[in-house]
Amino acid sequence: MPQLLPSLAATDSRAVTANNRATPLVQKLWTRAGELKRVGVVRTPRFDESRTREEFRVLKRHMMARMEADAGPYDPRTILITSASPQEGKTTMALGLALSFMFEHDRRVVLIDADTGSSELSTRMKLGDQLGLLDYLDDEALEVSDILYPTSVRGVYAVPLGRPRITAPELMASQRMRRLLETLHDGTEERIVIMDSGSVLSCSATVSLAKHAGQILFVAAMGQSKRAEVDEGLGILHRQAGPIDETRVALVFNKTDRSQSPVRYSRRH
Amino acid sequence: MASMLDPLFALIKEESRRIWCYRWLVAATTLVLWGGAATYVLSLPSVYDAWGQIYVNGQTPLAATAEGMSLVGGGYGSPYVVQKTLLNDDNLAKVVLRMDPTAASKGKAAFEVEMNRLRRKIHFARDPGEDFVELHVTDTDPARARDLVRLLLNQFITRNVDRAQADLGRAGQFLDGQVAAYDAMVAASQVKIAEFRRTHPAVAALSATAVDNGLAAPRSAPATVAQAAPAPRSFAAARRVSELESQLAVLRSAYTEQYPDVIATRRQLAQALIARDLEEKAALTAAATYRPPVLLGGYPPRRAMPAPLPPAVASEWNNLQRNDEVLRSTYQQLLGKRVATHMSQAVYGADGAGKYQVTREPTVPTVPIGPNRALYLALAGLLAVGGGLGVGWLRAATQSIFVSTRELEQAVQLPVIGTLSWEPAWNTRPPRPPRLARVRGRIGGGTPNPPVILKSYRTTWDSQP
Numbered sequence A: 001m002p003q004l005l006p007s008l009a010a011t012d013s014r015a016v017t018a019n020n021r022a023t024p025l026v027q028k029l030w031t032r033a034g035e036l037k038r039v040g041v042v043r044t045p046r047f048d049e050s051r052t053r054e055e056f057r058v059l060k061r062h063m064m065a066r067m068e069a070d071a072g073p074y075d076p077r078t079i080l081i082t083s084a085s086p087q088e089g090k091t092t093m094a095l096g097l098a099l100s101f102m103f104e105h106d107r108r109v110v111l112i113d114a115d116t117g118s119s120e121l122s123t124r125m126k127l128g129d130q131l132g133l134l135d136y137l138d139d140e141a142l143e144v145s146d147i148l149y150p151t152s153v154r155g156v157y158a159v160p161l162g163r164p165r166i167t168a169p170e171l172m173a174s175q176r177m178r179r180l181l182e183t184l185h186d187g188t189e190e191r192i193v194i195m196d197s198g199s200v201l202s203c204s205a206t207v208s209l210a211k212h213a214g215q216i217l218f219v220a221a222m223g224q225s226k227r228a229e230v231d232e233g234l235g236i237l238h239r240q241a242g243p244i245d246e247t248r249v250a251l252v253f254n255k256t257d258r259s260q261s262p263v264r265y266s267r268r269h
Numbered sequence B: 001m002a003s004m005l006d007p008l009f010a011l012i013k014e015e016s017r018r019i020w021c022y023r024w025l026v027a028a029t030t031l032v033l034w035g036g037a038a039t040y041v042l043s044l045p046s047v048y049d050a051w052g053q054i055y056v057n058g059q060t061p062l063a064a065t066a067e068g069m070s071l072v073g074g075g076y077g078s079p080y081v082v083q084k085t086l087l088n089d090d091n092l093a094k095v096v097l098r099m100d101p102t103a104a105s106k107g108k109a110a111f112e113v114e115m116n117r118l119r120r121k122i123h124f125a126r127d128p129g130e131d132f133v134e135l136h137v138t139d140t141d142p143a144r145a146r147d148l149v150r151l152l153l154n155q156f157i158t159r160n161v162d163r164a165q166a167d168l169g170r171a172g173q174f175l176d177g178q179v180a181a182y183d184a185m186v187a188a189s190q191v192k193i194a195e196f197r198r199t200h201p202a203v204a205a206l207s208a209t210a211v212d213n214g215l216a217a218p219r220s221a222p223a224t225v226a227q228a229a230p231a232p233r234s235f236a237a238a239r240r241v242s243e244l245e246s247q248l249a250v251l252r253s254a255y256t257e258q259y260p261d262v263i264a265t266r267r268q269l270a271q272a273l274i275a276r277d278l279e280e281k282a283a284l285t286a287a288a289t290y291r292p293p294v295l296l297g298g299y300p301p302r303r304a305m306p307a308p309l310p311p312a313v314a315s316e317w318n319n320l321q322r323n324d325e326v327l328r329s330t331y332q333q334l335l336g337k338r339v340a341t342h343m344s345q346a347v348y349g350a351d352g353a354g355k356y357q358v359t360r361e362p363t364v365p366t367v368p369i370g371p372n373r374a375l376y377l378a379l380a381g382l383l384a385v386g387g388g389l390g391v392g393w394l395r396a397a398t399q400s401i402f403v404s405t406r407e408l409e410q411a412v413q414l415p416v417i418g419t420l421s422w423e424p425a426w427n428t429r430p431p432r433p434p435r436l437a438r439v440r441g442r443i444g445g446g447t448p449n450p451p452v453i454l455k456s457y458r459t460t461w462d463s464q465p
């Protein structure tokens, strides 16, 4: 059903044509098993809320400003979302940001579930049992298009985690991972890659991923994140994933009450 | 002004937010604290208040007598004194022993403790203007409270009566001695006057004329007895009159005119007066018929103008008479006081009813006066909430959670580029539906709420399976 994908651009490096003509990002609509590819469900309840949209918009603006100002060695379009401890809202943030970036014209978003601790994002997208990132990194025979799934939201694509492996941290630190990201950024289309990772203190894979990320969004939750843990998490990132400074890392304060929101809209606005 | 207070408001807001993050801990701590306090308060025994009332008559014979007599002293009628005497160690020790005979064997310290405990249970109430004293005893056992009041009242009354009797006895003894001494002094003075008369006949004649002309004061008349009249007899009659007069005065201060004693005393007094008049007349006759030996032959017996006295004799005579006067008036007062003392003794000797009157007998209280459990529970609730808040705050402080963007930014020295509000709908664990809906769901009736799907944006993949 290629007619269903009129605006999708090419992605696989091998498929990039000489004249850089846009080709569909998701080329394969059938899985290796010969079934029709599943469609990832991307939804964030109440994203219709003007307040929520505005809050994500504020975050998005900051990140886009960095993308434009970038001159460093890392590609700022690769965003890693992490936090010190679990349950602070990384997955929520990833989904919300994906939706927010989707509003930008001529930008595509690729959501990667890289949380080896709990593949919450894959599960939420109902892609939990599909071929995914770890399979791709482990199996040279797989192509990017094999693990790239369309989602219920136009312009947002998903890469599930895949079957878990004990070598996950090493796989994510590998060159193949770097190449995957490069491939995703290839082409004329502006693509933003959002990686939902595990918490720094419980997932060593996150540190490996941080080495590939141009921007790291560090989530802290009000009344939940502890100072010592945040300090330690940032310290680990700083020591093991290159210098952490404000050009690369930004924090976001989650689960605040509305009075702290920079967006002063009421619900019914 | 507002800008000055802004940081304060911000701080309060932050701290309350911090505590809010540990609201469950706060609630649990509060509940536990309050539960503990409530158990304690409810287990407190009820306290009962038993009380008795005594009337301390400030105007009794004793008080009347005691006025001006330092030996007996005042203060018998003062409720303050009642209070003090009731609470002295001696009294309390006796009460403690009565309540618990084994207390003495427990050692001095334990006994002291017991006494202080008793002292704390006792308190007084009184109307400011009246002589009623209310004695209250609070105890967890209503019957014991009643017994304590009764014991204390009895103790107080017997003790005071004893004391009053002892005081009065001493006063009586003293007065007896004084009366005897003055008796002798008055008699000596009389003898001296008689002697003087004998040696100075002119004086005798002067006084006889004075009596005849009614010039002499009636009170001094019986005293100007002639030598021939037997002085002690005449004096005994006068003494009887004085005694009766004093007695009457005392009685009148306490009783009405109709009181039998008053009537009897009046009758006795009348008789004594008659007797005294008779005696006086006899004495006067004797004095008038008496002729000193020097004058027997010469002077005409009546209406003779007495010769003027030589100045030295006149002054000595005056001195003698004044001295006699003073002695006798003091003697009269002493007699009066002695009578009053004897009467008071008699009054106290019975049961002290004239002085202390139990106007309300203590009864076993049925309604406890305390503890005020509702108040204590409310206070405990307040304290428990305070404790809970404190614990919550401490926990938040030790855990050092973040409650504001400012805090987070200060702590990590990195930019905080945004916030995301708490959105209840995002909790991946959906809230449990109400019980009824759950039951209906189980029996296959209702439909669960459909998940909210982002519908606003048409997607390419909507038609996909």
Ligand SMILES: Nc1ncnc2c1ncn2[C@@H]1O[C@H](COP(=O)(O)OP(=O)(O)O)[C@@H](O)[C@H]1O
Residues within 6 Å of the ligand: A083, A085, A086, A087, A088, A089, A090, A091, A092, A093, A120, A254, A255, A256, B420, B421, B422, B423, B424, B425, B426, B427, B428, B429
């Ligand atoms: N802003 C928010 N408002 C309400 N609930 C939130 C918010 N952010 C996260 N949550 C909830 O917190 C829990 C953890 O969120 P999640 O995004 O899965 O955290 P993580 O990926 O860091 O483990 C989820 O139940 C999620 O619904």
Ligand SMILES: [Mg+2]
Residues within 6 Å of the ligand: A090, A091, A092, A115, A118, A120, A121, A196
């Ligand atoms: Mg997650």
